[in-house]
Amino acid sequence: MEKLIIRIPKSERTGKEPVIRLNDEAMKALEEVYKATGLPLKQLASKMILYACENVEIVEE
Numbered sequence: 001m002e003k004l005i006i007r008i009p010k011s012e013r014t015g016k017e018p019v020i021r022l023n024d025e026a027m028k029a030l031e032e033v034y035k036a037t038g039l040p041l042k043q044l045a046s047k048m049i050l051y052a053c054e055n056v057e058i059v060e061e
Contacts, residue, residue, distance in 0.1 A: 020045070 022030065022045075033044050 030041060030045055030048075033039075033048075034041055037044065
């Protein structure tokens with residue numbers, strides 16, 4: 001009997017940057033930081049996400 005072969009396609013980067021959707025509360029918070037700093041929203045969101053990932057503590061219940 002022949003083996004069942006399942007092919008997994010390679011991840012293709014389209015050259016486009018990914019899009020992340022924010023809820024209204026998160027967008028308002030990001031806009032407040034933008035107004036205070038003048039930094040681009042993309043830069044602020046990226047820095048904030050990276051900071052959160054480095055400082056998150058995951059607790060299993």
